[in-house]
Amino acid sequence: MIIVIFYLLYSVIFAIVIFKFNHPQVSNDYKEQHKVERFYGKEESQDRVILLEEKTFAGYARVNLMENAQESIDVAYYAIHKGYITDLILGMILDAADRGVKVRILLDGFSHGLRFSLKDDQYALINHPNVELKFYEPLNVLKPWTWNNRFHDKLLIIDHKYAVIGGRNIGNRYFVQEGEKNPTNDRDVLIINTEPETAEGSVLKQMESYFDEVWNNPIVMPPYNKLSSRQQAKAKEANKQLKQKLDDLRNTDKKIFNNYYDWVSMSLPAKKITFIHNPIQRFNKEPWVWYDLTNLMKKTKNSLVIQSPYVIPTKPMLPYLNNLQIPADKITVLTNSLASTANVMAYSGHIKHINAMVTKNVNVYEYQGTDSIHAKTFIFDDQVSAIGAFNMDSRSTFLNTESMVIIDSPEFTEKLKTEMNHYFKHSLKVARDQSYEKNPDLKPGKVSWIKTYGVKGLSYITGLFQHLL
Structure with a gap:
């Protein structure tokens, strides 16, 4: 009891009180x-922008970008929630990785959601040779001062050419119009670098530099250095199930896939787009x-x-x-x-x-x-x-x-x-x-x-x- 009381006092001081000052x-x-x-x-930028307001189209846009990715996908999110949309996004990530696309996934160490029923999906991502997964400041019960600095960004960067940024996490409530218990209206923007060969003039360069900065920070780490044979077996089964779910969706919800979007003609011009972030x-x-x-x-x-x-x-x-x-x-x-x-x-x-x-x-x-x-x-x-x-x-x-x-x-x-x-x-x-x-x-x-x-x-x-x- 003394140890429990001491720990609670220790946690209150270093997880709550010290942040007040x-x-x-x-x-x-x-x-x-x-x-x-x-x-x-002063003049038109090489970056153009599309407002992703409507839920369903915001999901279609993400699918289309990952479907057509050729080189790289960088994913950064605060939270992932169990459901149809998460199965779809994870399936698309594995599908792109199978094509040779290099994928980096950066998630908050508390709210990532890849636990319990989604734990095997976490194994599937880690087990893929073209996917890297890291968590920002995972839970450390001995360091309560680390509990409050959370990774709250929502970014998707594709092929140094496209980027999605906004307030949406990954979950049905952000992308499904009807039938959700806690429906949420949110907003993203899709940014297009129309001159990817001259990256220095695009905001995507700033976003990629930020992603790299966080990715390489010592408080960001992979959940496992190596999977056990049992975890690898679960990874293979989860990989199989996610791909089967993706194939089923391709048959039942064909409108989601293989769409053609002329992103540039759909976009609006901007004089300048600038990326800002916290330390x-x-x-x-x-x-x-x-x-x-x-x-x-x-x-x-x-x-x-x-x-x-x-x-x-x-x-x-x-x-x-x-x-x-x-x-x-x-x-x-x-x-x-x-x-x-x-x-x-x-x-x-x-x-x-x-x-x-x-x-x-x-x-x-x-x-x-x-x-x-x-x-x-x-x-x-x-x-x-x-x-x-x-x-x-x-x-x-x-x-x-x-x-x-x-x-x-x-x-x-x-x-x-x-x-x-x-x-x-x-x-x-x-x-x-x-x-x-x-x-x-x-x-x-x-x-x-x-x-x-x-x-x-x-x-x-x-x-x-x-x-x-």
Whole structure:
């Protein structure tokens, strides 16, 4: 009992308490080398961009890119969930590897999902000679300070020519339109390097360098150095089953496969696309992504739109919002309502900040659908947009790996705003008293009393550690 109590105390101190203090400021070196002007282009870039908004097409795009991969596939995700889509994606990865494509898979060491019923699939990936698998900061019960720095990126890079980045993890809820228990609306972008022979001018070069940096970091490691004979036998059986599932899908859902997409003609031009990310380190990090986003906010004068699943601007984040030129009433925040949220823990932290936003005249809209919104998006003056994995909270700011692309393209921004209007039409504006302004065309989403009082009660607890939400 003494040992258990000591361990619990040790874990609380080094997994929770120490992260409440010492939030590093952005260094002068980073500031000097990363001016806000670098996000703006003067002429058309060699990179073009496609918005992947609709769930089904976002899945089709991934299948098509892997189906046509010739040299390399780099995969980086926070979470993989059991289901039809995961079987499809893993089957496509093994199919590409069979063709000689070199595949690297980088997953978070906690949330990767390749355990229990998917454990044998993990063996199948490791056992393939053309596939490498690594986990970011796997669980170490003796080092609780490593538990909070999670790998939150969502990247797919194909043949040095195509890249997908956004907020989607791998699972049915992100790609299947109907029949899911917790359906989630999200957003990706597909970036095309139209001149792959001149890689230096493309954002894909920045993304590949980042992937390599994480991949080669000592806190990133393979789950096994070598599989046992028993694990190899399971790997072969799992490989066989995944390929059989893929063959079955090719027969039953032919519309998924062998599609022709002229990605370039479908894409929109951009003056410049820039990749931003957080440092790769333990403990609280310098908030590079938050610094870059708030610098863009300071350049914004006419309109700022922010979409995040929840908004938890903790005290260490607030100084970066000083000196904004844009009036508060020109700022619009789109987020989940209590009815739509799928993350009650984070939402219990979010509710403590709603009042501060609306009393400052920020326009806060809460989505009332039966599904939830998970996309992370910023739009600055209808010209520049940011899309990626960054939630507007302390965890994304100081703890996780995070990445986004900054897109200087009025054409793309216009397309993005059109798609986001769907969510605004199903959202209600929060009034000063934190009720909703009346809308004759839309009623607030239904919320059970258990969820209502559960979130409110939880907020008193999570208020003590909002730095970890």
